[in-house]
Amino acid sequence: MADHDPSYKLLFSHRDLVTDLIRGFVQENWVEQLDFTTLQRVSEIGVSQDLREREDDMIWRLRWGERWVYVYLLLEFQSTVDRFMAVRLLTYVGLLYQDLAAAGEIPAGSPLPPVLPIILYNGEKSWWAKTSLDELIELDLPDQLRRWQPQIRYLLLDEQRLADTPMAGQRNIAAALFRLENSRHPEDIERVLASLIEWLAAPEQDSLRRAFVVWLKRVLLPARVPGAELPNVNDLQEMRAMLAERVKTWTEEWKQQGLEEGLKQGLEQGLEQGVYCGEARLLRRLLIKRFGVLPAWAEARLEQAGEAELEVWADRVLDRDTLEEVLEEPV
Numbered sequence: 001m002a003d004h005d006p007s008y009k010l011l012f013s014h015r016d017l018v019t020d021l022i023r024g025f026v027q028e029n030w031v032e033q034l035d036f037t038t039l040q041r042v043s044e045i046g047v048s049q050d051l052r053e054r055e056d057d058m059i060w061r062l063r064w065g066e067r068w069v070y071v072y073l074l075l076e077f078q079s080t081v082d083r084f085m086a087v088r089l090l091t092y093v094g095l096l097y098q099d100l101a102a103a104g105e106i107p108a109g110s111p112l113p114p115v116l117p118i119i120l121y122n123g124e125k126s127w128w129a130k131t132s133l134d135e136l137i138e139l140d141l142p143d144q145l146r147r148w149q150p151q152i153r154y155l156l157l158d159e160q161r162l163a164d165t166p167m168a169g170q171r172n173i174a175a176a177l178f179r180l181e182n183s184r185h186p187e188d189i190e191r192v193l194a195s196l197i198e199w200l201a202a203p204e205q206d207s208l209r210r211a212f213v214v215w216l217k218r219v220l221l222p223a224r225v226p227g228a229e230l231p232n233v234n235d236l237q238e239m240r241a242m243l244a245e246r247v248k249t250w251t252e253e254w255k256q257q258g259l260e261e262g263l264k265q266g267l268e269q270g271l272e273q274g275v276y277c278g279e280a281r282l283l284r285r286l287l288i289k290r291f292g293v294l295p296a297w298a299e300a301r302l303e304q305a306g307e308a309e310l311e312v313w314a315d316r317v318l319d320r321d322t323l324e325e326v327l328e329e330p331v
Contacts, residue, residue, distance in 0.1 A: 008077075068105075122160070
C-alpha cells in the first residue's frame with residue numbers, strides 16, 4: 001500500500017516497534033552491544049525546524065557503550081523509486097550533524113557520532129535505486145580524484161519483500177506489522193492480531209496498541225475492503241472479534257477484489273515487461289553491432305538498468321565514441 005497517513009508514522013514513534021525493527025532487521029554483530037533501554041527520539045532533545053518538518057522521517061538514538069548511535073529512519077511510500085535517495089540521505093545526515101553541533105550534543109574535540117540511515121520502503125515495485133552514493137558518481141575516475149568524492153550508504157528494508165523472511169515467524173512487532181501489510185485474507189490479519197494481543201499486553205504498551213488500531217481502521221482495512229462500514233472499535237481485542245465475525249463476508253469481497261486487481265495488474269505488468277525486454281534486447285544488438293562483443297560489466301549494467309536508463313542509452317548509441325560513454329549513468 002503506497003497510500004499512508006500519519007497513523008503509520010505514529011506506529012514508529014513507539015520505542016518497542018523501533019527496537020524490534022533494529023533488532024530484527026539490522027543483521028550485524030554490533031547491534032548486540034546496543035543498550036535499547038536508552039532508545040529515545042531525537043526530537044526530545046531538539047533539532048532544527050528543517051528536520052522536524054519533514055513528514056516521513058524519524059530520528060532516534062541509543063547508547064553503544066559510551067557513545068550515542070543515531071538511527072535515521074525514513075518512511076518511503078512513494079509509488080516510484082527515488083534514484084537519488086543516497087543524495088537525499090547525504091543532505092539529511094549533514095543537516096542532522098549541523099543541528100547536533102548547534103544544540104551542544106557534540107562536545108568540543110569529540111568525533112561525530114555514527115548514524116545508521118534506514119529506508120523503510122512500501123512501494124509495490126521492487127526497490128532498484130543504488131544504496132550507495134559511490135555507485136551514483138562517475139565510475140571512471142582516477143584514484144586520486146575518487147578519494148575526494150562524498151560517501152554514504154543506507155540500509156534498505158523493502159516491506160513487500162520482508163514478510164517471508166525468517167523474522168516473519170518470530171516474536172517481533174515490526175515483523176508483525178510487515179505481515180499485516182502483506183496480508184491477503186482476513187484470517188491472516190486475525191492471526192497476526194492474536195500475536196500482537198499477547199505481545200503488547202503490558203499497561204505501558206497501551207499507546208502502541210491504540211496506534212495499531214488506528215492504522216488498521218484508517219489504512220489497512222479500507223484498502224482491503226473499500227467501502228465497507230467499519231464499527232467503532234478501540235482496542236486490538238475488539239478488532240480481532242470484529243474480524244472473526246465478518247471473516248466470511250469479507251473473504252468473498254477480498255477474493256473478488258484480489259481477482260480484479262490481479263487481472264488488471266497482470267495485464268499492465270505484462271505489457272510493461274514486454275516493452276522493457278524488447279527495448280533492452282534492441283539496445284544490446286545495437287551496442288554489439290557498433291562496439292563488438294560486450295564486456296561483462298556492460299552486460300551487467302544492461303541487465304540492471306531501468307526503463308529511463310535504457311531510453312537515455314539508446315539516444316547515445318549513434319553519437320558517442322566509446323561504450324563507456326554510452327553507458328554512463330544518466331544525469
